[in-house]
Amino acid sequence: MKTPTFLQRICRLAGFSLPDVLVATAVMALMAAGMLTAVSALQKSTTASQHHATSQVQQSRILDYIARDLRRALTVVVDTTEGGERLTVTIPDYYDAAGKPRDPAIVAGGISYGAAGASVEISYYRRAGIFYRSVRGTETLLASDVAAFEPDFTDSGEQVVSVTVTFLPRYRFSVNDVSSLRIGTAASATTLLRNQRQ
Amino acid sequence: MIASFLNPKRMASALITALICAAIIAAISAAALVIVQSKYLAVHRTAAWKESLLASEAGVELATNEIRKSLFDPAHAWEDWRLGADAALFPTSDESAGSPSAGAHSLTSQVLLREGESGLRSWANVTVDAPGCLVDRTGEQWFRIRSLGVTELPGGGAVTADPGDIALRKFDLKIDRRTGQPVSAPRAARLVEAIVKPVGAFRLPLLGIISVDMTDHNIVVDSFDSRDSAKSTNGRYDPAKRQTNGDVATNGPLIDAGNAQIYGDALTNGGTVLDTDNVHGEIRNDFYQEVFTVTRPTVTPEPGSPFFVSGDATLAARAGDPADYVLSGIALAGDEVLRIEGAEDGSATYAQIIVTGNMSLSGQSQIALDPSVYVRFFIEGDANIQGQGILNPSSPVHLQIYGVDRPANSDGTPASTGSIKIAGSGEFSGAVYAPNYDVQLVGGGNTGASYGAFVGSTVRITGVQSIHYDEALADSGLISDYKIVSWFEDEH
DSSP, X not given: OOOOOHHHHXXXXXXXXXXXXXXXXXXXXXXXXXXXXXXXXXXXXXXHHHHHHHHHHHHHHHHHHHHHHHHTOSEEEEEEETTEEEEEEEEEOOBOTTSOBOOEEEETTEEEESSTTOEEEEEEEEETTXXXXXXXXXXXXXXXXXXXXXXXXXXXXXXXXXEEEEOOOSOOSOTTOXXXXXXXXXXXXXXXXXXXOO | XXXXXXXXXXXXXXXXHHHHHHHHHHHHHHHHHHHHHHHHHHHHHHHHHXXXXXXHHHHHHHHHHHHHHHHHOGGXXXXXXXXXXXXXXXXXXXXXXXXXXXXXXXXEOOOEEOSSGGGOEEEEEEEEEOOXXXXXXXXXXXXXXXXXXXXXOXXXXXXXXXXXXXHHSOEESSBOXXXXXXXXXXXXXXXXXXXXXXXXXXXXXXXXXXXXXXXXXXXXXEXXXXXXXXXXXTTBOOGGGOBSOOOEEESSXXXXXXXXXXXXXXXXXXXXXXXXXXBOXXXXXXOOOOOOOOOOOOOOOOTTOOSEEOSSEEEEOBSSSOEEEEESEEEEOTXXXXXXXXXXXXXOEEEEEEESSOEEEOTTOEEEEOTTEEEEEEESSOEEEOTTEEEOOSOGGGEEEEEOOOXXXXXXXXXXXXXXXXXXXXXXXXXXXXXXXXEEEETTTOOSXXXXXXXXXXXXXXXXXXXXXXXXXXXXXXXXXXEEEEEEEEOO
């Protein structure tokens, strides 16, 4: 028998039979399918996480805005507008036209800034998926991605107001159990009304 | 072909490929790290922003406490505070005296290190001033507290937050946004302005330091406000406008409500309230009210004023600063009258009468106040007011009786309590503040109602009568405390 030359051995090693190629192709196809599925899931998870994080930032922003205004509120009213709850507070008219702090004045045994009885009205409400803070009728957008934000204001009629802001995550592990997801993403804050603790 | 397969250049391309892959992975990791770091900073800066409010409110409390010290511990008030203030924020013209009434006082609080989270520091810059716009109609000075709470920020001077958050949570990354001065380190700074007002001695209708005893009589305790036409008629009590601030309280453990009709709360200090069927407000046991020291005013008596009043006499009040009288005693009997004379035109006049001994009225005698006269009695002895009592045609605010503090035991309790007894046959309209005295309101003789407030070591009410608290008293009388009446956070 003739011994194969070096070149023949190399050529034999470098070659693949048809079954080799078929098996390899099948394995590669399975791996590719798995990779695609994993990447797709990862992308969804990343998007959901970013949305969740963004929503939490907006949630925190809304609560902090409301808490700041409640702390300095003179009056608090909770009513409804366009089917949602609206929180309206009045705060002292602390700034003059130039934006500088005014000096306080004693009026009827209390403190007033600016004209006697003057105050600034601030409202919080949601309309068409946008959460607004309105100061003297001028709206400021606080959070735009708030299709599922649900503010809940509980005025005890005494010295505190509780605020709950809930958002619905976009990812859903169960489309039939939306309420449980909302519970999991609700943030609440209770604020003492500093000007009504007398 | 063999040469091509074994070519070193082809083998080297694997290393390049590996380096490229490593670079891509590193870039992806860096991008992820930047995102995570940004959110991490945003979270911690939000925490620092909130903490600066805590520092600011702590500064308000520090300042309020110093103001209170001027009542309870004046020798140590404003220690460690400096006169003068940050001119850019709180301009003041007078830096010469030791009270905010004469110039702003300021304090930088001790630095508080936050455990963990980079050991960030917090402190408060507090200024207290007494501007002229904060003098009320009775001449009392209110105070303005401005407290800037500061907390250092983690993460250097980089801006990391969402624009929506920047509008809310303003940081001083390079300069102080209020003064324009550079800051040594990035920080969150929040400014709170609070207004503190003095509180009068008569905040409650009935306050017994030790106890209140209503002795099982059908007493009515309610309130009105002589300043408000919706709560009074011509400045007088009107049953149809009854208010429900007729609180009865004690620093001790016991109130015997005696089935009294109490249109207010019954408050004890960890004790009980007996016979509460007719208490219309809350019944609580978490009450305590600080008692301030009543000292004898140091005054120069009016020229020619009597030393002792034992017959018909007239003491003139005057406008502006009160007319001062120092008497060793008052003893009226028969139909003798001590008149406190006011202005003929009915304008407000004031008098301050210090009685170093006892005061007694018997028979049909009386002390009569002209309309619009404001009188303060300071009694060092005992007072037994019978006869026709003290006739005050005006609101209870016009007549205030103070029991000067008596010598105390080592534990601070009075060596002996004094006695103030009001049993005149006329209606009593006035207020009594005598925490070292046993205060008695006696019915039978005093057939009318009592309008005012009564504070004593013990308060005992006998006989059928009613007590109508004038809510205007809460803003009059000697200052017993200070409270915050306005709070505002500067959002700029």
